[in-house]
Amino acid sequence: MSRTKEALPLADAYGLLEPGPVVLLATAHKGRRNVMTMSWHTMMEFEPPLVGCVVARSHYSHELLRAGRACTINIPSTALADAVVGCGNTLGSEIDKFAEFGLRTSPASLVQAPLIDACHANLECRIADTKMVASYDFFVLEVVAAWIDPRRRNARTLHHRGWGAFMKAGPTVQLASRMR
Ligand SMILES: Cc1cc2nc3c(=O)[nH]c(=O)nc-3n(C[C@H](O)[C@H](O)[C@H](O)COP(=O)(O)O)c2cc1C
Numbered sequence: 001m002s003r004t005k006e007a008l009p010l011a012d013a014y015g016l017l018e019p020g021p022v023v024l025l026a027t028a029h030k031g032r033r034n035v036m037t038m039s040w041h042t043m044m045e046f047e048p049p050l051v052g053c054v055v056a057r058s059h060y061s062h063e064l065l066r067a068g069r070a071c072t073i074n075i076p077s078t079a080l081a082d083a084v085v086g087c088g089n090t091l092g093s094e095i096d097k098f099a100e101f102g103l104r105t106s107p108a109s110l111v112q113a114p115l116i117d118a119c120h121a122n123l124e125c126r127i128a129d130t131k132m133v134a135s136y137d138f139f140v141l142e143v144v145a146a147w148i149d150p151r152r153r154n155a156r157t158l159h160h161r162g163w164g165a166f167m168k169a170g171p172t173v174q175l176a177s178r179m180r
Contacts, residue, residue: 014040015162022084022158022166024074024119025055026105027064028112035097035116036061037088039160041073049143050128056137060092065139070111070126073141074119077155078168083118084158110144120152 008016018039026035041053051073055062065071076084083101090097098105098114105114108124115122129140149155159167 012162015160015165018159018161018167020159021075021169022160024076024084024087024103024116025053025061025065026072026074026113026116027061027068027070028114029064029068032064033098033114034060034064034092035074035087035103036092037084038073044140049123049146051123051125051141051143053139053141054137055139062137064092065127066130066133068112070113070124071141072108072111072113072115073123073125073143074116075121075123075155075157076116076119077152078158080118081158081166108145115147120155121148122146
């Protein structure tokens with residue numbers, strides 16, 4: 001045990017390992033659709049791109065994701081902070097979050113779930129593996145189409161530090177890379 005450090009509550013550990021930008025996960029099935037905020041996601045493979053994510057079974061999004069077997073991952077910039085917090089603190093079983101938070105959408109090319117227009121990037125995903133859903137609510141998704149606004153490639157993203165604390169992405173630095 002270090003003399004200069006203090007114990008961190010275990011429930012705060014995840015804030016140290018924030019995995020990437022906070023995203024908006026949109027789902028749809030047979031005329032129903034929804035959107036929720038998500039930060040527990042991780043890349044798992046380059047190509048085809050695989051993304052793992054936790055979508056808790058208590059969420060309406062979980063029901064629609066399983067039913068539709070697909071979703072979109074929409075990447076908001078800091079300008080969408082209010083919608084990000086809103087979609088993460090309201091229930092799609094009770095309200096239409098797209099209307100409530102002014103999120104206009106466009107049809108996706110390969111999946112039923114919509115693309116959120118105000119997000120600078122959107123990924124269309126299909127469920128690739130559900131082996132860890134029963135134990136961890138963990139879905140493996142394959143990205144089957146991806147879109148980006150070329151004028152906003154470096155939009156500043158939001159990163160969740162836990163319990164309402166967010167970091168705004170800073171400047172991009174290019175360092176040496178042996179890959180590509
Ligand atoms: C910043 C933030 C990140 C979140 N990340 C996740 C996540 O990764 N997985 C998850 O299941 N819920 C996550 N949530 C909680 C859901 O977004 C929230 O419970 C939402 O109300 C579920 O909506 P739904 O019932 O309409 O699907 C997050 C919430 C916030 C505010």
